[in-house]
Amino acid sequence: MNKKQRQETDTKTQEPNPLVRRFIEHAGNTTQSVGLGRVLGQLFAYLYFSPDPKNLGDMQDALGISKGSASTAVRQLEQWDAVQKVWVKGDRKDYYQATDWFGGFIRKALAETVGKKIETYGSLLDEAEHELANNGSSGDEAFIRKRVEYLRSFQMKASDAWESPLLRILLK
Amino acid sequence: MNKKQRQETDTKTQEPNPLVRRFIEHAGNTTQSVGLGRVLGQLFAYLYFSPDPKNLGDMQDALGISKGSASTAVRQLEQWDAVQKVWVKGDRKDYYQATDWFGGFIRKALAETVGKKIETYGSLLDEAEHELANNGSSGDEAFIRKRVEYLRSFQMKASDAWESPLLRILLK
DNA sequence: CGGAACGTTCAGTATGTACTGAACATAACA
DNA sequence: TGTTATGTTCAGTACATACTGAACGTTCCG
Missing domain, CATH: 1.10.10.10 (Winged helix-like DNA-binding domain superfamily/Winged helix DNA-binding domain)
Structure with a gap:
């Protein structure tokens, strides 16, 4: 053979x-x-x-x-x-x-994509806030500050929603 | 000039x-x-x-x-x-x-990606169920039927979570 | 009407990257 | 220990597709 x-x-x-x-x-x-x-x-x-x-x-x-x-x-x-x-x-x-068991798989996959992204934006916002805190509100800076502020609030909500009830419900 | x-x-x-x-x-x-x-x-x-x-x-x-x-x-x-x-x-x-206003933007983008996917799998499962209903449970078919069954339950949960409280909370 | 100033389209190309496959590493047997 | 069966790695490529830019359509103005 x-x-x-x-x-x-x-x-x-x-x-x-x-x-x-x-x-x-x-x-x-x-x-x-x-x-x-x-x-x-x-x-x-x-x-x-x-x-x-x-x-x-x-x-x-x-x-x-x-x-x-x-x-x-x-x-x-x-x-x-x-x-x-x-x-x-x-x-x-x-x-x-x-x-x-399906849920766990999806969860890990998402954690590596979405979860990481949310974190990354958190860090970026940290830096942005730090930088903006030192400078005066000259011209456009005031506008940028407002936008960063809103982004932060959004990021926090996203982060909350991400790691608490959402996944548990969906992936159980 | x-x-x-x-x-x-x-x-x-x-x-x-x-x-x-x-x-x-x-x-x-x-x-x-x-x-x-x-x-x-x-x-x-x-x-x-x-x-x-x-x-x-x-x-x-x-x-x-x-x-x-x-x-x-x-x-x-x-x-x-x-x-x-x-x-x-x-x-x-x-x-x-x-x-x-940020939320609306994200929502539409997601609707076009995730939302559509969930629908598509719904249709696929419809067809699968229909097809499996006619045939007998010969050999592997029983196993496949069980998996399809579970996928359906997952798809339904995902679909529910998708279009009700989840987005409203996150994108408000 | 002709021409200029814009916006849109789409064939062609450049760019990134998922996949291949041969070379390599590793483990099992005799 | 040498040989065979298996899994992994990684340089090379094949492929998809996002982007370019010239040609086109449209609107406005003189």
Whole structure:
């Protein structure tokens, strides 16, 4: 028998069900449009609809992506607890399955994007306020000060809403 | 005197204050990272910190962008009510100023991104449920059905949270 | 009416970046 | 220890797309 090539093992069983295909497609578009890259979404959807754990090879076959992409993406998902590594006895490969629990995944992803942004703007406003405190209100400065003031109030509300009731409700 | 070239009128007065510069920079990065393009954020920040209305030429000079970019971006912002066209008597140019009111702007932008996504997934789930209803629970289908079920419950919660108390609180 | 002053459009290009794939690192077996 | 099976890394590229700028449409003025 020949060396094992990915395609030979049995292409048919790797092919996800057409309905699942569409979820994969959608998820890929979503993550892409948010700037996370297409494979991340595709991969999660694939695992999410797979009853049993999958290894890197399965992912390559099912999604038609490279080994490198699969490796990188799945570890990203793991960092967010969207997938878990599972041991399959008698097999050296790494197997992954999606967590049934969705909310936590979304939460971490959001925390890394939205949450960080809110913080960043907080710092920027800190500096702005500090700088404006020293100078006089010459000309436009008064106007700028007002705008910074409003931005601050907005940032605070956003920050509050961010880390208290909002997420708990949505992600429970 | 020569034909009026953009740079000649007086570059110095067009130069935004260094503090404002940083807001412009940040805003540009933000919109970029969300997939809206850099100029959109830059332009809004510029207008937001400008006491008096600006025309397309001002925007070009201040941000170093092309006329086309300025035109496109400012109209996008206008659609979202982030900026308004204002009349300056004796001048044929279009002048724009940022709305002081921030929340509405964010709301519309989000509605076009997040809101639409939630809807789209709703439709996809409709179809999935319809399709699954007809077929028997052969093998993996049972598993898929369970996952779709959970996705639906999540989608509904998200949809609820989206269009009721959440936005009102944050954007008021 | 002709021409100037603006704003808009859109084909072309430049720029960033997600993805590939071969080289490398690591672990398991014999 | 050498060899095979697997996972990771990273330079190179392929691709998407935001931006440019010239051509066009429109409005105003003389």
